[in-house]
Amino acid sequence: MWLFALPALLINICIILVPAVLTFTAAFFMWDGVGTPVWAGLANFQNMVADPVFWSALTNNFIWTAIFLTVPVCLALVMAAALLMAPKARIVVQSIIFLPRIIAVAVTGRIFQGMIFSPATGIVAWLNEHGFSISDPLADPDRSLYAVAAVDIWHWWGFLAVVFLSAMRQISVEQIEAARLDGAGFLQLFRYVLIPGIRPTLTLMLILTVIWSFQVFEFIFIVTRGGPAYGSEVLATFAYRHAFFEGDVGQAAAAACVMSLFGLCATAVYLWLQITDDAQST
Amino acid sequence: MTMTRRQLVAAIPAAALAANLPRSARAEDARKVVTFWFGQANSDGQAALRNDLVEAFNASQDKYLLQMEVKGAAVNNLLKVALVAGNGPDIVQTAGPAYLTAIANAGQVLPLDDFxxxxxxxxxxxxxxxxxxxYGGKLYALPRDYESMHLFYNKELFKQNGWKLPTNRQEMEEVADAALAKGIIPFGAGNADWKGVNEWLMTVFFNNVAGPDIVRKALAGELPWTAPPFVEAVELSKAWYNKGYFGKNYFSLTIEQSFLQVVNGKSAMALGGTWSFGTKSYGMSKPDTVMDVMPTPSLGSAFTGPLVHLACGATLSIAKTSQNAEGAAAVFEFMLTRKFYETMNRDWPGKWALPVKDLPPDMLSGIGYPLFEKTVANLHEAFSKGQYGFTTWTFWPGATNSYLIEGIEQVWLNKITADAYLTRMQTLFSQEAKEGKVPPLPPRTA
Incomplete structure (x- = not known):
């Protein structure tokens, strides 16, 4: 059995375990990225927790996680259920809602930045010219995180809907028909048949959402670079800035360790749920 | 020997592959390759690099073959990783002395003293x-250019409104207030595509409010950044931001959009760098341009008169692991030819203004760009005499400079006070100064 796992194991060791160990080790050194690393003990972690920007970045990661555990998931569940009930519209609607997912992140970011939010060239500019007083949310430190989240949700929710729809289609038709014959409406069907029927998929996607939310980087970096005034800074942009703009790889590695910690917690919860499920089913 | 049709068909892909191979890989080309990674270049810039540097150098001699790759904005990160891995290019271009410090201190580039x-x-x-x-008495790089912040303005707009060119803070604010009253944005400014615009502005505020001698003292560690002149500089920047001097859309506009506001008369002025001459869409090279330029006026009581700011936008070094240091040095020597200076500054003005000592007026006039020529001539004179301020991107060490850029947004948006901003800057600067990360400071004359 180990022989079968060997290729995957080797790839994982080379491209995941080794860099992970090196990053963890780097968190205990002062290193500018080109010189000789110097042992720093816990100094990088101490400096990090003393930096108010770290805490605002961590808070933003939690806000991001909360947004992505709710808004796109709810949208996707409703859309998946609706598409399950309306098979004729399925192909067209799936294609449309999946489309944002196949557009490059950089392109999506630039479209929203330049063609929607921009007060010079975007829809916001057009609205202002027509009597609506709307400012660019990306330019407001209190709204920029939510504005970028909106862009990412647009990019993400269709994919989630397609995944949920695939899972719902595995539910036995007899079960759905029986519920309908018993008089279940859409909401009851949704609550008592569809959601329980896709629970493993839903759990997996929620756990992955937590992991990905603590790694979020591309959209924020492309659209706001964490600003203005650190308003949309998250741990990944915090780490990137330290590593590549400030020449402080140790501090960046410390932030990366915190990001990984949340990912590990989410993974542990997922494994625990799996074990619990297995125990219940045997 | 005759070939069958099948052999001929089979040979086509191989021939196509051979035709696409780099010239160095071909057996008949015995030249030694010199590799060079460049950062960002617009289409005009890429054409200038290809024609005026790569092809001109390769045609000028038959020993070396220059190969250039334009790597984009991430070049600094790529370069660091490549140098550590021993796979960097022969010619190492950094974004200025502040970036060079770490690389030189780590011994990743060769001392150039023999060359x-x-x-x-x-x-x-x-x-x-x-x-x-x-560093340590050894020369590790050549400066690729000199730059400075300048006050660009729409001279037609000034003429129409009877505004006089400002020579001090009061006059500057009078023009700005008059512009605001007419619905004109005083300064076209935007950092949506490049946060470094913040430091362009702060270079002006620090130097022109506190004065260049005070700035030099702080960079030398003789005065903390929390000193009153710097508080005044930061407070003034905040007051101007809050008054709307930079417009309502500073965080939404790109550099080009904001500069074009000045060209189009929607803004009166722009605090921009001499690299602005290189963007053709601004139309400043045309004889009928509405734009004019002057050094930035004093904004405090520390000095009177205009001020330019010493900046080196890029340095050129030779990688420690280079197999062709001689070839890289030959490229540097080629850059010092009069023909290269004229053609490169004609095709991509401001990007490659080599800070050569000998700059005869006829060499500049050959460029055919009056605004650029007069600016470079003024810069050359001021830099030769030691009369300059200090730009943040050349003399502030990395972490301090990064905070200068990011933190000032917190001040402008009322998230922290000027004192808190400068206290944090001082903490970072002290640490970096202790670690030897502050670039060497040139002397200054009044």
């Missing part, structure tokens, strides 16, 4: 710029 001796570079470059690349 400098052979080619007499120390006699041919302006000392204040060349000396920004001297």
């Amino acid at each position: 400098a001796e052979r080619y007499k570079w120390k006699d041919r470059f302006l000392a204040p710029l060349l000396n920004t690349s001297v």
Whole structure:
């Protein structure tokens, strides 16, 4: 059995375990990225927790996680259920809602930045010219995180809907028909048949959402670079800035360790749920 | 020997592959390759690099073959990783002395003293710029250009409104208030595509409010950044931001959009760098341009008169692991030819203004761009005499500079006070100064 796992194991060791160990080790050194690393003990972690920007970045990661555990998931569940009930519209609607997912992140970011939010060239500019007083949310430190989240949700929710729809289609038709014959409406069907029927998929996607939310980087970096005034800074942009703009790889590695910690917690919860499920089913 | 049809068909892909191979890989080309990674370049810039540097150098001799790759904005990150891995290019271009410090201190680039001796570079470059690349008595890079912040303005707009060119803070604010009253944005400014615009502005505020001598003292560690002149500088920047001097859309507009506001008369002025001359869409090279330019006026009581700011936008070094240091030095020597200076500055003005000591007026006039020529001539004179301020991107060490850029947004948006901003800057600066990360400071004369 180990022989079968060997290729995957080797790839994982080379491209995941080794860099992970090196990053963890780097968190205990002062290193500018080109010189000789110097042992720093816990100094990088101490400096990090003393930096108010770290805490605002961590808070933003939690806000991001909360947004992505709710808004796109709810949208996707409703859309998946609706598409399950309306098979004729399925192909067209799936294609449309999946489309944002196949557009490059950089392109999506630039479209929203330049063609929607921009007060010079975007829809916001057009609205202002027509009597609506709307400012660019990306330019407001209190709204920029939510504005970028909106862009990412647009990019993400269709994919989630397609995944949920695939899972719902595995539910036995007899079960759905029986519920309908018993008089279940859409909401009851949704609550008592569809959601329980896709629970493993839903759990997996929620756990992955937590992991990905603590790694979020591309959209924020492309659209706001964490600003203005650190308003949309998250741990990944915090780490990137330290590593590549400030020449402080140790501090960046410390932030990366915190990001990984949340990912590990989410993974542990997922494994625990799996074990619990297995125990219940045997 | 005759070939069958099948052999002929089979040979086509191989021939196509051979035709696409780099010239160095071909057996008949015995030239030694010199590799060079460049950062960002617009389409005009890429054409200038290809024609005026790569092809011109390769045609000028038959020993070396220059190969350039334009790597984009991430070049600094790529370069660091490549140098550590021993796979960097022969010619190492950094974004200025502040970036060079770590690389030179780590010994990733070669000392150039032997080449400098052979080619007499120390006699041919302006000392204040060349000396920004001297560490431990050794020269590690050549300055690729000099830059400064300047006040660009729409001269037609000034004429129509009867505004006089400002020579001090009061006059500057009078013009700005008059512009605001007419619905004109005083300064076209935007950082949506490049947060470094913040430091362009702060270079002006620190130097022109506190004065260049005070700034030099702080960079030398003789005065903390929390001193009153710097508080005044930061407070003034905040007051101008809050008054709307930079417009309502500072965080939404790109550099080009904001500069074009000045060209189109929607803004009166722009605090921009001499690299602005290189963007053709601004139309400043045309004889009928509405734009004009002047050094930035004093904004405080520390000095009177205009001020330019010493900046080196890029340094050129040779990688420690280079297999062709001689070839890289030959490229540097080629850059010092009059023909290269004229063609490169004609095709991509401001990007490659080599800080050479000998800059005869007829060499500049050959460029055919009056605004650029007069600006470079003024810069050359000021830098030669030691009369300059200090730009943040050249003299502030990395972490301090990064905070200067990011933190000032917190001040402008009322998230922290000027004192808190400068206290944090001082903490970072003290640490970096202790670690030897502050680039060498050239002397200044009043």
